[in-house]
Amino acid sequence: MNAIEIRGVVKAYPKFTLGPIDLTIGQGEFFGIFGPPSAGKTSVLKLILGLLNHDKGSVSLGGADASGMEVADRNIAMVFQNLALFPHMSGRENITFPLTERGASQAEIAARLKAVSEVLHVDHILRKNPAQMSGGERQRVALGRALAADSRAILLDEPIAALDTRLREEMRIELKRLQRSNNQTFVYVSHDEEEVMAISDRVAVMIGGRIVQVGVPDDVYNRPNCMAVAQLIGSPPMNLFSGRFSDDGWHFECDAFAAPFPLPERTRPGEVGTLGIRPEDIHQTEDRGALSHEIGISSIEPLGGYTIVNAMLGGQLTKIRAAGQIVRADDHAKRVTFDTRRLHLFDAEANRI
Template identity: 70%
Template sequence: MTAIELRKATKKYPGFTLGPIDLSIEQGEFFGIFGPPSSGKTSILKLILGLLSQDEGQVILSGVDCKNLEVSQRGISMVFQNLALFPHMTGRENIIFPLAERGAPEEEITNRLDSVSEVLHVSHILHKNPSQMSGGERQRIALGRALADDSRAILLDEPISALDARLRENMRVELKRLQRTNNQTFVYVSHDEEEVMAISDRVAVMIDGQIAQAGEPDVVYNYPNSIRVAEVIGTPPMNFFTGTFSADGRYFECDKLTKPIPLARKVRPGEPGTLGVRPEDIHEDAGDDSHEISISSVEPLGSHTIINAELGEQLTKIRAEGRIIKPGDHAGRVTFDQRRLHLFDKDGIRLPEGGE
């Protein structure tokens, strides 16, 4: 069942237009939205919640057009980036606030509070005010308020961006567990693509007010439909080489490389294009098709090392697993994994996988 649907939804701002947005989110789905800052991610949440009204198109919740529905009538909860807790209220009072506001019976309030507190492990801090809580505790209280209201969907706007790295990792696991336990629809927004990809069932990539691509995380990562999408997915980012496909369509030729790159399939003979290769798909190899590199710097990250190297005349990032490398150690040779190359036409659109 479709829980949230946007049909050609458009919101116009001075100098910026969001949409038209076409998006369907299923009941019980953990849906992620990411993209660069100011790409329109939060505005989509506000359209769903009703804090913004679309200029064109529709917002549909469980089959009902929300054009004339107020925020309170939509049955949606939102966890804001700043968490928006009431500083003068205890954790208990913050959690039960939406229930008390709509006049829920005391028995229902108690049952919902007990249930949420058990799931979130916050029973021991319900007596505290937000100023007495850690960042992770405030996060759990904000989530508790959303969960207690038994909403049809919960919208999360970069809710863990202010936490330290280790706590963010823990909260990612916790969010996924909560969503699965309660079988609720979560819509999660963040500018951190790794964070969104790690916990979402499906993701949408926002660029300049448009959904550039949507799908399962591994599909979006392995088959970005354009250079614009490929640029924002992956850490370190994809390497790009601009050139021309050979006359027989079997090689990619680039002025910055000393030799052509063999392709696994025949594509657009003689046409200009771009070849993309991820850092993990460049391997040390001294074969006939290899390219000489000169290491300029390294980033040791424990389980792997990021090598910044000159490949031909272009700075290229390479991910080497479990190696200790120092700048200037040697000028090695590498090859590209033919099975993992990303080929784009002159307009930056991904070429079909079957070849031409």
């Protein structure tokens, strides 16, 4: 049985319309929702939780229509971006608060606290107030409160955005471990692409209030279904070249290329379109043949294990991700070739071909 189903949900605001949204989230799935700020990600969580009422469509939880359910009856926990801990309560009291509110016995509270503390390794901070805790400790307490409630799903709204980079990496691993060990349904929202792609079983990409693609991270990255997703996913984003497909459909004609670019298969004869290539799929070459392209290097960005090369290709800025550390422009070849197995082709409506 699916944990959460959203069918044709629409929520209208004065200057923004969310939806229609269609989502199915399986029981025990780590489901990510990714998109730019103000895409509607948090609103989807609020619709699931019951903090927002939808104008059209339906939300089902565990197969039951949630339209008439109160928030408390939905048995869903939420971890907010600001963590929303009670400042006057200790870590212990914050974690056990939902159990106390629903009138759980002292034995049940003690058992749940023990189980959660062991999983999260928070025994040493249970007596502290939030003001005495580090960011990572507060994060664990907030998660502990959600886990202690033994809910059908946990919604996480950018829960680690305020942490430093190293601690975010650690918490990503911890979140995945917790979700797996508890077989819990997690719905995780973030505008950080790396974060969502690293820990999610499946990802929904939201743009402008709509879900434009749902799939496993590999599909979303390697087979974006439209140019909007191709530009949003990837750092640096995909290079895009506008032009047209040749009359025979076997080449792509574009001002950036000195000669028609050969395609691996016949595509849309005579139509306008766009060719995309990710920065890591452009490689240095000494070959001066028809499949290589001359570039003029504008600048380089050494980033340790790899280097971003900013180059001009036929008058268009092109991003190249080169392995290793390149410290001088002269260390990179002045010609490149595209991996034709990794091309992305889009039609005039910006949809994937």
